[in-house]
Amino acid sequence: MKNIYSLFYKDLFLTNRLFTGLGISVVIFVLSFFFPWLGVIPALVFWALVLLFLIDVLMLYKTAKGVFAKRYAPERLSNSDENELGVYVENWYPFNVSIGIIDEIPFQFQKRDIWFKTTLKPHERKLISYSLRPTKRGEYEFGDIRVYAKSPLGLIRRRYTFEQAETLPVYPSFLQMRKYELMAISNRLTDIGIKKIRRIGHSLEFEQVKNYVAGDDYRTINWKATARQGNLMVNSYTDEKSQHVYCIIDKSRAMKMPFEGLSLLDYAINASLVLSSVALIKEDKAGLITASEKIGAVIPADRKSSQLNKILEVLYKERTRYLETNMELLYSTVRTVIKQRSLVVFFTNYESMNALNRQLPYLKRIAKFHLLLVVFFENTELKTLSEKQATDLEGIYIKTIAEKFAYDKKLIVKELAKYGIQSILSAPQNLTINTINKYLELKAKQKI
Template sequence: MKNFFNLFYKNLFLTNRLFTGLGSCAALFVLAFFFPWLGVIPQLFFYTLVILVIVDGTMLYRTKKGVFAKRHAPERLSNSDDNELGIYIENWYPFNISIGIIDEIPVQFQKRDIWFKTDLTPRQRKLINYVLRPTKRGEYEFGLIRVYVQTSLGLLRRRYNFSQAETLPVYPSFLQMRKYELMAISNNLTEIGVKKIRRLGHSLEFEQVKNYVQGDDYRTINWKATARQGNLMVNNYTDEKSQHIYCIIEKSRAMKMPFEGLSLLDYAINASLVLSNVALLKEDKAGLITIGEKIGAVVPADRRPTQINKILEVLYKEKTRYLETNMELLYSTVRSVIKQRSLVVFFTNYESMSALQRQLPFLKRIAKFHLLLVVFFENTELKKVSEQPAADVEGIYIKTIAEKFAYDKKLIVKELAKHNIQSILSTPQNLTINTINRYLELKARQKI
């Protein structure tokens, strides 16, 4: 009995409709002092309200389990993407109810407005979908599902607590990876902004002899096959395969800068994951190296079916460091791990020429043995400041400094090109597309 009353009081809530009724009742009693003709109307109103409250409570509590709720969530969440979750709700009451649902989502989202309202008829089932967008990798803990039920009277509300505590890992953007994967399989990468590169020559990998169609290169005509068949026949070539593609991700404090909730490291991780997957679909070998003041993870290049999962698991655990990157250690690691000429994509960030000059000697050494592509970020906030008109003297100073930093970024691109080092200066949101663009371009131009 004691447990019943504790459960009753803990899960019973009074609604605004009941407080409105009590307020109206109090107002009638006050008015009865000044207007005696009201007579017993206040008492009748009060007793009617009491009876309705008893009826409402009886309807809510006469069934031990009136509703059922369960959270539908994926096994893991994708960082920086909209992840769809759902709450399954079922009405076991023999009458219509109105419900409110609170899902205790992880504290990382800092949201207190996950409140859903809906109406259910007897035995009706419903799935309520909602979207969460995580901006940090790691483990996210979900709590209880709390369901508040009220009848058509709406004077009381009963709460049901469904214990569904679970921990979901947030991985690098595998949803984005799958989107590009489908595009790469169907050769439709141009539909999402990836450029189609004109082929300037032919790779050495012969594929087949086929009939000539309008638009084929005349230089590929196979005259012997043409003589035998009596129709124009051309040689068909395919991109070279099994080329090594390595993504090197810097984890120093320069990559901790945030943009739209994500750090630059997370943008680099998402882009490297997609690039590795596209490279594997193109039958190249993908590898990974992470570097801070010491070497983080090293995944040798391979094209086995399990390679992308291995890279995904490694990237899931990576975090930014606060010390300067050890470029000498990176160079020695590249020389010892990467045994043949490869495309090395180095994700980093430079805010000034002096930052580049500290690393340039080691970049030049790596570029002697491999095709080096340095990827760094455009500071979009500084760009906005430089494009806004100055309102006063202080604004002129701020705008001048912002323009100076933006100009330094362009000088960095020229300085790298002077030493035969490829580079990409990209905004964070366009990093993935720009990186895949350059990979496909270098592959089509047979630079690797």
Template sequence: MNFFKQLYITNFFFYCLIGIIMLFCCAFMFPVLYNATWYILLMLLSFFTIDILILFSNKKGIDAQRTAPEKLSNGDENPIVVSLKNFYTFTIHIKVIDEIPVQFQVRNFEINRKVKNASTDEFQYTLRPTERGEYSFGNLNIYVSSPLQLVSKRYRFDNNQMVPTYPSYIQLRKYDLIAFSHNLFQYGVKKIRRIGHTMEFEQIKEYVPGDDIRTLNWKATAKKNSLMVNQFQDEKSQNIYMAIDKGRTMKMPFNGMSLLDYAINASLVLSNVILKKQDKAGMFSFSKKIENRVVAEKRTSQMQKILENLYNVKTDFFESDYSRLYADIKKNINQRSLIILYTNFETMDGLHRQLPYLKGIAKSHLLVVVFFQNTELYQITNKKSETIQEVYDKVIAEKFIFEKKLIVTELKKYGIHSVLTQPENLTLDTINKYLEIKARGIL
């Protein structure tokens, strides 16, 4: 029974069979072909039998294994490695059909390769998940053919492998040193000119050309008989909270991912930068109520706590309750903090409904509202209009783009900082805004 489950006839065999049938048809008109066609058929059946014998004589002809990461990184290309060892005494042709998770909706996955006798081969493919959660792999199916390629023998490996998909830890590694880099422009982060300096004293050191002469310490200079200056550092242990709106405004898709998942990925990377700058990182999500709360701290386990809570953000896409957000912040965050709010406003009317609560938060904390540009509108405005309908669409698109800029101006009037960004630039722009606030010392 297992023999018939493993045996598959190749397309090449069927093509040969069709050719022989056509020869039999031609033999009615050219009888001389009749005997030759029978010989060809017998040869095909002989090779067919030989092919079965050489493939199935070796019970363990190959060994294969799929190696996936312990967890997938959401929104990134994740490598999946397939390693295979050939125990046959001849070069084999293989067709790999991996049963990848249903979330990818890939129905034509196939890899074809040749593997030399008694050798090992390794190859990989990539998967880009667009939502968090559990991804279950099925069987790794490998169809093996001999050089005759008349039949294939199917092997199955790695049944039911589950891999969780977490917020983008690949981006986390990419920007791991950004907090200390002196070449931030390489990452797309603009340089910020420091206005004055913070008053958190670090040490007294010898003057070197380029130091601010206004920080000269005259008492230390008199004792050392050389110029000495006071050195200051950025204030540390400041509270930084990331508030993630998981309401319906964050459901808009971009490159297969929702705005919510872009915000989650950016929050993870920014948390790492915050902790490396010796500040306290915290987060929470909100819609109808406040959930996934992590109190701002800078413990060694803080990143793991934030990662697990970001992974567990459940989306309901209801209308977000900003009055609940304001009340919760007023009750639970007593110390002045930087609150980075990931949300989205499409119109001025949408902003004005929530503006009283944003103004209330900004009275006690430094509030940064992060919202998104609609990149599809820019595609419409950059396209040449040829019909009246296209002209109308272009005017409406320009109206919405201008309204986004008005939202930035409106927030600025009330001392609320803002970041208007494209989804793909969200991580860099939020990191840059945080570093700007630290450099200016306005928290």
């Protein structure tokens, strides 16, 4: 019996409407001292309020389960994307109820204002949708759903608690990957900023000899076949396939820097995942290497249908480390793992020429055997400061320092080009598009 009463009090909440009614009752009692003609009116108002309170309690508590709620969530969340979730609610009361819903979302979002309000008719059902944008990979723990039901009288609320505790993993941005996949399949990559690259010449992979039609390149005419057939015949070529594309991700402290809630490592991971997906659609082989002071994951390049899931599972677990990358060990791994000439995309970050110079000897060695593409980040905050007009001595000092760092980034691009190393200097938010553009450009120019 004690349990029932404790639960009753625990789940009963008084509303502002009840307090307003009590306030009015108190005011009338006070006025009755100055206006005796009010008589029994104050007592009638008070006991009417008490009666309405008891009726409201009876309305909400006579039904054991007046409402039902359940959370609808995907099996996993996509990092840096808006993920759709929903709370399904159903009214089992024979009257209209006002509903307030609290969904206990993971602490990582640091939101304490998740409160949904709605009204339900008898036996009506609703799905309330909302979205969450995680900025870190890992496990996110959701708690219970708490529903506060209020009758048309509105003097109290009854709380219902639905145990919905669950843990959802946050993976690298697979929603972004799917978007690029669909556009690559339908040749609509230009819709999201991917440039259409004009092919120069043709690939070396011969496909067939076919009849000449208007528009064919006359340089591909096969004179021997023409002489045999008596009609103009041309050689047909197709894109070279099964080229190897390796993403190497630097996990050192240089990739810890945050931008719009995500670390540079997360931007590199998202871009690697999308690049691997597009490469597989283009019938190339995709591989992955992660490195810091020691080598992390190594996935040899392949075109199997399971390759992308394998890469996704590995990237999900990667974390930033706090030591510098061991470039000697990385070079040794590249030489051991990558057996043929490949496109090697190295995601890292350099803030100064000194940082580049420490790694340059190893980058030059890798570039001897592979087509090396170094991808690093533009510091957008420094760029904004360098473009801002200085108004005082301190502003001039800050602007000068910012311009110096921005200039160093451009020098790094020139230094890499001097040794035949391709590079991309990109703002974090444009990293994926710029990386895919460069991949398609290199593929079109047959540099791989």
